[in-house]
Amino acid sequence: MKFSDAKAQFIQAWGLLGAQWGINRTMAQIHALLLIAPEPMSAEEIMEALDISRGNANMNVRELMNWGIVEKVLVPGERKEFFVAEKDIWKVGTAIARERKKRELDPVLKVLLQLNKIDGDQKDKHIKAFRETIQNIQKFAHQTDAALNAFIKSEENWFYSTLLKVIR
Amino acid sequence: MKFSDAKAQFIQAWGLLGAQWGINRTMAQIHALLLIAPEPMSAEEIMEALDISRGNANMNVRELMNWGIVEKVLVPGERKEFFVAEKDIWKVGTAIARERKKRELDPVLKVLLQLNKIDGDQKDKHIKAFRETIQNIQKFAHQTDAALNAFIKSEENWFYSTLLKVIR
DNA sequence: CGAATATTTCAATAAGTTTTGAAAGTTCAA
DNA sequence: TTGAACTTTCAAAACTTATTGAAATATTCG
Numbered sequence: 001m002k003f004s005d006a007k008a009q010f011i012q013a014w015g016l017l018g019a020q021w022g023i024n025r026t027m028a029q030i031h032a033l034l035l036i037a038p039e040p041m042s043a044e045e046i047m048e049a050l051d052i053s054r055g056n057a058n059m060n061v062r063e064l065m066n067w068g069i070v071e072k073v074l075v076p077g078e079r080k081e082f083f084v085a086e087k088d089i090w091k092v093g094t095a096i097a098r099e100r101k102k103r104e105l106d107p108v109l110k111v112l113l114q115l116n117k118i119d120g121d122q123k124d125k126h127i128k129a130f131r132e133t134i135q136n137i138q139k140f141a142h143q144t145d146a147a148l149n150a151f152i153k154s155e156e157n158w159f160y161s162t163l164l165k166v167i168r
Numbered sequence: 169m170k171f172s173d174a175k176a177q178f179i180q181a182w183g184l185l186g187a188q189w190g191i192n193r194t195m196a197q198i199h200a201l202l203l204i205a206p207e208p209m210s211a212e213e214i215m216e217a218l219d220i221s222r223g224n225a226n227m228n229v230r231e232l233m234n235w236g237i238v239e240k241v242l243v244p245g246e247r248k249e250f251f252v253a254e255k256d257i258w259k260v261g262t263a264i265a266r267e268r269k270k271r272e273l274d275p276v277l278k279v280l281l282q283l284n285k286i287d288g289d290q291k292d293k294h295i296k297a298f299r300e301t302i303q304n305i306q307k308f309a310h311q312t313d314a315a316l317n318a319f320i321k322s323e324e325n326w327f328y329s330t331l332l333k334v335i336r
Numbered sequence: 337c338g339a340a341t342a343t344t345t346c347a348a349t350a351a352g353t354t355t356t357g358a359a360a361g362t363t364c365a366a
Numbered sequence: 367t368t369g370a371a372c373t374t375t376c377a378a379a380a381c382t383t384a385t386t387g388a389a390a391t392a393t394t395c396g
Contacts, residue, residue: 003295006286010302013279020272022190024354038297043373053356058374079364079371087301089308104188111181118174127171129206133255134178140257192384211343221386226344247341247394 010036011050026052027060031069031085040073040082068095098152105145112138178204179218194220195228199237199253208241208250236263266320273313280306 011032018028029050034041041049047057061083064070069086086092115134120127179200186196197218202209209217215225229251232238237254254260283302288295 001282001286003286003288003292003298006283007298009279010283010298013276017272017276020190022188026354036294036298036301038293054373055357055375056355059355062374081373087304089304093308093312100188104185108181108185111177114169115174115178118169118171120171124171125206126204130171130175130178130204133204136255136257140261144261194384222343223345223387224385227385230344249343 007036024060026050026056027063030057030060031064034064034070034083034085035087037084040075040084042078042080042082044080046083067099094152097148101145101148101152105141105148109138109141109145112141175204192228194218194224195231198225198228199232202232202238202251202253203255205252208243208252210246210248210250212248214251235267262320265316269313269316269320273309273316277306277309277313280309 011029014032014035015025015029018031019025030046033046033049043054043057043061046052046061047054050057061070064085065072069092070083071086073082073084075082086095112134116131116138118127118130122128122131179197182200182203183193183197186199187193198214201214201217211222211225211229214220214229215222218225229238232253233240237260238251239254241250241252243250254263280302284299284306286295286298290296290299
């Protein structure tokens with residue numbers, strides 16, 4: 001396989017994966033591009049490589065920076081801004097987990113907590129079923145939260161290696 | 169808080185969470201509705217409760233059945249079909265993990281495997297950076313895959329309880 | 337069988353999301 | 367202070383995805 005084909009395939013696959021996870025395709029593609037770039041890239045180079053507009057490039061690079069997986073760097077002697085991706089995939093994974101937890105899981109936990117405080121006849125089967133479901137989800141969510149926090153806190157690979165030893 | 173408000177809030181929160189995870193909003197809302205229903209519900213009741221069309225209800229209920237988290241049941245004496253959701257949240261979680269892994273992670277692993285076989289000058293910094301990235305992602309993906317498989321296989325709660333003991 | 341009831345399909349439409357590109361804003365060297 | 371180089375913004379357009387509803391198909395019962 002030629003390098004250029006492999007590169008295109010990788011960018012495409014990463015874009016697809018991103019799309020399925022609610023990250024927009026272009027954002028994931030820019031990330032892919034930067035992941036395999038040996039040097040920092042400018043906005044212009046990104047636009048050119050992916051054939052996207054300036055606005056689109058700007059917006060998605062900024063979002064990648066918000067997620068903490070891309071950084072602006074200054075190249076001495078250049079006026080332009082350049083960008084690099086965090087290359088340690090473990091760190092990328094924890095950054096994404098942290099961000100999604102904050103944006104998605106935490107608000108749901110908050111709502112669930114509220115929903116425990118309903119009033120009404122505790123014998124009504126609708127109310128009983130509701131309370132039971134909410135409580136089960138809450139339990140599950142807290143466990144997930146704990147596991148996720150452990151993952152996020154771990155800066156090294158010990159999480160998985162320990163885990164794998166235990167579950168085999 | 170009134171029961172009807174709590175119910176509406178729960179359905180809305182679950183729908184939002186689903187949407188962020190690439191599951192369509194209506195599908196997640198139907199799931200929420202069935203999760204808290206004390207009895208099986210008919211298509212009609214679902215349409216009414218969520219104010220959606222027959223086609224929409226039909227399509228999303230079917231998809232939930234594909235995911236293995238909703239089942240058709242026959243109520244004696246009734247001509248209509250009724251639906252129930254799996255109430256064990258742990259099982260719901262593993263079913264979702266299984267399905268997403270199959271649909272999303274597995275194809276990416278397959279592509280990555282291909283991408284190792286690129287030819288070209290091994291000293292070229294672009295090619296070196298590319299190979300390194302692919303290999304790192306592959307390693308990470310395999311670890312994730314292993315963890316996910318363990319989660320999916322576990323029918324009981326031992327996964328989390330063991331995990332939590334270990335990571336503390 | 338045939339009528340009544342229930343379910344599924346799917347083309348048209350609506351809703352939602354992403355992308356563009358031009359204009360406005362910023363920075364900085366001269 | 368000016369203007370060239372660069373970045374950011376945002377309304378409109380393109381594209382994608384979800385929803386409707388009516389027609390087609392299937393199922394059940396007398």
